[in-house]
Amino acid sequence: MFPIVVEALVKTVLILGGLMMAAAYLVLVERWIAAWVQDRRGPNRVGIPLTRIRLFGLGQPIADGTKFLFKEEVTPAHVDRPLYFVAPMAAFCAALAVYAVIPFGSVLPASSGVPGEPIRLVLAPGIDVGMIYIFAVGSITVYGVLLGSWASNNKYAFFGGLRSGAQLISYEIPMGLGLLGVVLACGSLRLDQIIAQQAATGLWNAFVQPLGFVVFCVAACAEAERLPFDLPEAEQELVGGYHTEYGGVKLMMYLVTEVIHMVTASFLIAILFLGGWHFWGLTGSGEEVTWLEALIRIAVLLGKVGLLILGFMLIRWSWPRFRFDQLMAMAWRMMLPWGLVNLCLVAVLIEWGGRWAAALGVPVGAIEIPVGWVALVLTWAVTAWADPIATDNTPLPIEPLNQRGIP
């Protein structure tokens, strides 16, 4: 009993500390990338406090955090006080709770901990409903945003909350469809099982189900509310969106939540579609690992997550924000059908792919990969031809007043 508690506590501290650290420094990286993309240099002054050492601005998170902590906690008079206080905590906790089932590595060697049982690098190992749990807890985030916007008692905040509610609920469906393909192919909802299956075959799901990969990436980006999907807080339109009325530590909680969402999305994409800790010829694929392999696996997984986060940040500065009707059309008229096509394809290949491969005398992958990519190209081409997002913006003709029955 006791070692398990210690193990869980150590993992909790590692994950929480790592996440908070990552959130602080990702804000700095985000500001750097924003600056570099705009031909600026970005924050490069703050180094070690009370000295003149600059360290390329690596002390910036300390300054940012201190600023938030020492800000006056203003509670506007017109807010719904209980909800106003609960909302950022709800969003924050929901974002953190997801990490109970997200593995941050593979396993530690058997000799390291409990006799006879290798330590799995996930906070709650062996949860069979892993993905369902992630989706369930992830949905609570909507409450954080909606409650915050409602409690703020402010038009702009409420608009942001409404947009956020519609967007998050809409994009959960394509996200689920993208995920279902993976679950169907791997036969498990456990994230470590999904990685193990990809590692065993060496075929990452992104190669086999490119359609599902695209759907999941787009939906994950929308769920994380990153540009080009950041309509809930489109500052040019809504002041600050749902956190207009927030300041100080409560605002910081919302902002950290957003960063954590991005990290979660990157973790999910890396684990579900990009093989998790697996890399050919580097990490091995089994349960038996040496210390070196265990560390390499952690590094590979975190490296993939880091690259995905970098991609998110570059995407942010590459495309303009969607209009809201385009956003909804994209969820319901593009991503939903794409996800359905992918799901059907995966189901068909699971049922008959093995038989066809045996009949042709080739490995299953030789059937699955071409079919997946042909499906992606065809679906994409059909979508481009139908162009479901396009709208006719020509104004309607105005009838003369006397024809409308107005004297």
Next chain:
Amino acid sequence: MNPQDADIRWIQPPELGLGGRSYLPLFVEGLTTTFRHLVGRKITVEYPEEPHPMVHPERYRGVHRLNRDEQGRVKCVACFLCATACPAHCIDIVAAESPWPDREKYPQSFTIDLLRCIFCGMCEEACPVDAIELTSLYDLSGKSREEMIFDKEKLLSVYDQTKDREPMRSRGSQPISGTGA
């Protein structure tokens, strides 16, 4: 405005091809642009370490200076035109009879309150003898209010500091010679 009016010319956006509607060229174009700027040259000037590259220092309106003539005397003839032109009323001149034979008056004291000054350059425009000019010194700060009130000596020392870098922008006018007073 009725969209059916005959005098309205409707301009349609160009029709997107299959490539344009598939978002792929846009996707690639956006990312390459972003990436090019990510690694490209930065335009930030790291100010205290790096001086600001001033393209036209002669046009910049920074700290004032009081010019000297060839004999090192203050050029100002205390005509009060600058003080009159000043919209912020920051110039204070006390005139006295000139000790030199070529002019009637000279400024016994010449004070500019740089806390009130709006650096509009009207004094420079008004001056008939090109005695007051705005230099390109922009890093002006002080620890007290008194420090920011520049007297004649200080304004002349600004001239001494900047005369080599920024020669006098004389428009050819000479000091009005004495009329026999």
